[in-house]
Amino acid sequence: MKPELRHLRYLLAVAEHANFTRAAEELRVSQPTLSQQIRQLEKALGVQLLDRTARAIRLTDAGSAYVHYARSALRDLAAGERAVLDVRDLSRGHLRLAVTPTFTAYLTGPLVADFHARHPGITLDVREMTQDRIEADLLDDRLDLGIAFAGDHLPGIEATALFTETLGLVVGPRHPDGQHPGPLPVAELGDHRLALLRGDFATRRHIDRYFAEHHVQPRIAVEADSVNALTEIVTRAPLATVLPDAVTHDHPQLTPIPLDPALPSRTVTLLCRRSTYRSAAARAFGHRAADWARTHDITSG
Amino acid sequence: MKPELRHLRYLLAVAEHANFTRAAEELRVSQPTLSQQIRQLEKALGVQLLDRTARAIRLTDAGSAYVHYARSALRDLAAGERAVLDVRDLSRGHLRLAVTPTFTAYLTGPLVADFHARHPGITLDVREMTQDRIEADLLDDRLDLGIAFAGDHLPGIEATALFTETLGLVVGPRHPDGQHPGPLPVAELGDHRLALLRGDFATRRHIDRYFAEHHVQPRIAVEADSVNALTEIVTRAPLATVLPDAVTHDHPQLTPIPLDPALPSRTVTLLCRRSTYRSAAARAFGHRAADWARTHDITSG
DNA sequence: GGTAGCTATTGAGCTCGTCTATAGTCGGGG
């Protein structure tokens, strides 16, 4: 037979009181029970743990050696229970988050920084990937949360809307249209030279669809693979680009130019696997994201 | 309810296999049993430990946190069982030994050195005290073993004879009787000047009794409180002393002079508390002491 | 030698861990 926690607790009590009767009282069991269980433990370990012949019960050498480890084991279990509470407190945990690339520019930064500031004990794994990949990884449980656009999701994916993202034409200080008086008719877009994200970005496809619908063929002067690159380019060159309004808010030197008609807006959603379980960290991040969206909607609308 | 070791083992198995059925097979229990026990553990801890909704079972944050401590606790218990075996192997342990003062000179040194060399993992506490004190401390369980003389012991003390110690007159190189031809009649002792242990030593009382029985009154020139002091004094001064033969064997510059009749010999015994339990260390020390006595008797007799 | 204070033993009772059988759930394939 193997020792059980009961045996450890009983042994420690007897060792502490040097007395079976007293220990039994503290443990709220009868003294015969205690005698039997200690004997059982001794049999399980194959050694005498207590010297009962002296006036007061004393640990044998084997007993002292074992008691040390027994105490340690019980301490570990207590620590484990505290650790579990810590997780509930969000003072521990881990969150695997993925976003589609455009969000890195204006959403991931502030959101993750805020979350980390509130819950420094939760480790974060943030990565960029395509929306398809995000959904697949959520289903395979390689991710906890994703941020992407509303649309047709894979079965098993749960999507909750966060906010509405609107795209707009954006120019920098060196652009001749910097002080354009009113909304720019879409037909005039053909006159502009643009810097845009590459075609493998969902945002780019969204923009291309808009152009196609209005039969406009703008001149693409530059293609880049990050929003950051675009803002840098537009700040320094007389080019226009198309960016989420939120990005423009963060860059005072960028000027939004309304289009007529406006680009269709997209709904940004929080994605997760449909499941009964959601980690405390994931729930908390969801709340922070919703809060962020609320304040974002206020400033942008 | 509190978590039991069973719960820990079950949880670790499920976490490892990421599958209840497989884990149940390894644990040799039925799958329903495993489900029930894991659920019980989760209830005890107040958190969900496993995420059962994914394709493969996965630990939740709380689960990973707890598993860490569970592993640690089980490791501690395994270490405890090894430690217990170590004690049986004499690779751990502790021994509290007391000797009456004269033994320190020739017996404690070699015996303890030998024992320590064989069992370096056993810590030793060696002290000198009077025989009465040794027996009292044995009964109060403040000592494991004592070395003293046979005689009337306190009730509850168990004595096992080790060897017979004979005392003899001893002179150093500067003593005129250094080349004494034969045994020295006791009556002639009155001519000698002696260096002896002080009166509170059992050995001194033993010697005084011998003198009294033979109506001799030797001249005590020096009284010392250690055998070491006596050997040093006799080596350098033209004085005689009375020492155990074994001491003389260890000092080539000391010469034993037989007395006629010889001093009564005393039996050296190993003392311990009468009890069913004796530590492995104490048993081992007893054996080493008996061995030492055997070889000692050969060289001296 | 009797008594007080402990621990060990005994036999009955009942909790609870375990089992078998079965229902519920989720994906994947025809």
Add this chain to the structure above:
DNA sequence: CCCCGACTATAGACGAGCTCAATAGCTACC
């Protein structure tokens, strides 16, 4: 679209063993 296979959850019965009260056995002390 429904069935099938793999897996986990639930239900009820059984039995091992923990626990208890009563008591015997032991040791020290007066």
